[in-house]
Amino acid sequence: MHAFDVLGDPVRRRILELLAEGELRSGDIVAVIQREFGITQAGVSQHLKVLRDNGFATARVDGPRRIYAVDTRPMQDIDAWLERFRQFWEPKLSALDTEIARGRKQRRADD
Amino acid sequence: MHAFDVLGDPVRRRILELLAEGELRSGDIVAVIQREFGITQAGVSQHLKVLRDNGFATARVDGPRRIYAVDTRPMQDIDAWLERFRQFWEPKLSALDTEIARGRKQRRADD
DNA sequence: CTTTTTTATAAGTCTGAACTTATATAACTA
DNA sequence: TAGTTATATAAGTTCAGACTTATAAAAAAG
Numbered sequence: 432m433h434a435f436d437v438l439g440d441p442v443r444r445r446i447l448e449l450l451a452e453g454e455l456r457s458g459d460i461v462a463v464i465q466r467e468f469g470i471t472q473a474g475v476s477q478h479l480k481v482l483r484d485n486g487f488a489t490a491r492v493d494g495p496r497r498i499y500a501v502d503t504r505p506m507q508d509i510d511a512w513l514e515r516f517r518q519f520w521e522p523k524l525s526a527l528d529t530e531i532a533r534g535r536k537q538r539r540a541d542d
Numbered sequence: 543m544h545a546f547d548v549l550g551d552p553v554r555r556r557i558l559e560l561l562a563e564g565e566l567r568s569g570d571i572v573a574v575i576q577r578e579f580g581i582t583q584a585g586v587s588q589h590l591k592v593l594r595d596n597g598f599a600t601a602r603v604d605g606p607r608r609i610y611a612v613d614t615r616p617m618q619d620i621d622a623w624l625e626r627f628r629q630f631w632e633p634k635l636s637a638l639d640t641e642i643a644r645g646r647k648q649r650r651a652d653d
Numbered sequence: 654c655t656t657t658t659t660t661a662t663a664a665g666t667c668t669g670a671a672c673t674t675a676t677a678t679a680a681c682t683a
Numbered sequence: 684t685a686g687t688t689a690t691a692t693a694a695g696t697t698c699a700g701a702c703t704t705a706t707a708a709a710a711a712a713g
Contacts, residue, residue, distance in 0.1 A: 439550015440701080444623075451626045457660060474702055476661060495659040495710040503630040510628075512555075513621055515562045519614040551671080568690060585672055587691060592670095606680040606689040 434505040435512070437485045442468055442478050450488060450501035457490070457497040545616040546623070548596045553579055553589050561599060561612035568601070568608040 438444055445467065446460055461475045479499065482488040486505050490497040549555055556578065557571055572586045590610065593599040597616050601608040 433552065433555075435546070435549045435555060436552070438546045441544065441547075442701085444544075444546060448626065458658095461660085470701085471703065472660075473662080473704080477701080480661080492709095495708095497660065501627070501630070503627045506624060506627045507631055509620070510624055513617060513624075515559065516612070516614045516617045517621075519612070520618055553671090569688095572690085581671085582673065583690075584674080584692080588671075591691080603679095606678095608690065 432481075432485055434485070434487075434508045437481060437487060437505070438509070440478070440481075442470070442475070443482060443487075446475075446478060446482065447487060447501060450499055454498050454500045456493075457499060460499060543592075543596055545596070545598075545619045548592060548598060548616070549620070551589070551592075553581070553586070554593060554598075557586075557589060557593065558598060558612060561610060565609050565611045567604075568610060571610060 438447075442464060445464065449455055449460060449463060457476065457479060460479065461472045464470065464475045464478075465472070479488065479490070483490060486502055488499050489502050490499050492498075549558075553575060556575065560566055560571060560574060568587065568590065571590065572583045575581065575586045575589075576583070590599065590601070594601060597613055599610050600613050601610050603609075
């Protein structure tokens with residue numbers, strides 16, 4: 432399964448947004464997702480499994496609980512895929528003058 | 543439909559990769575996709591419609607042909623969504639020493 | 654020690670997106 | 684002008700993935 436396939440689901444994207452803010456218990460993730468999407472604990476758990484199996488998240492055991500953390504390695508694949516399109520828009524980062532100048536030149540070429 | 547939903551399909555991703563290299567006729571896109579994915583002209587055309595309808599591509603008329611071009615505005619939404627995860631990995635751009643140092647500090651905190 | 658909590662997984666259900674065939678329409682060609 | 688090319692859309696089909704209920708197993712609580 433490709434990284435984009437994983438992110439092609441709104442529940443999984445939302446879970447990753449939550450994890451980007453810090454580690455969470457499975458149960459806490461379930462509570463938020465149930466409220467926002469109205470699906471069951473088992474449904475959320477299945478999404479968590481997809482994330483684990485595809486490298487987007489890790490889970491450590493804490494008694495009967497699982498503590499989930501984001502793993503952003505697959506995000507880098509997404510980021511890399513986007514690279515081919517970045518030439519079409521202005522860099523978002525603060526950059527050296529040469530980078531800024533390069534960005535402006537690209538912009539002019541596209542307009 | 544969310545931008546990630548659109549990219550959650552391998553055919554559409556491939557079409558966008560092709561368009562990133564430059565404008566293409568519908569028929570040429572169909573030829574490549576038929577060879578790589580084995581689906582019909584109508585199938586490809588439906589994917590092209592999804593891309594048009596969701597702002598990822600534009601089509602201008604040239605006689606009986608349609609010439610497709612990529613529109614990267616929705617990519618920027620993807621890029622923006624990724625922003626929350628970039629703190630977890632090293633910046634790809636050459637950066638000021640402070641940026642590099644900041645990147646390394648983040649990396650250590652995560653390991 | 655029994656009951657409760659936590660959460661992953663199994664097994665079953667269902668629907669919409671990805672596919673097909675068919676075709677309409679516009680443009681081109683001979 | 685008739686036949687061909689190009690391509691979008693309509694209508695129908697199908698199956699994979701997102702969902703449910705049920706439950707097993709581990710840990711915690713009383």
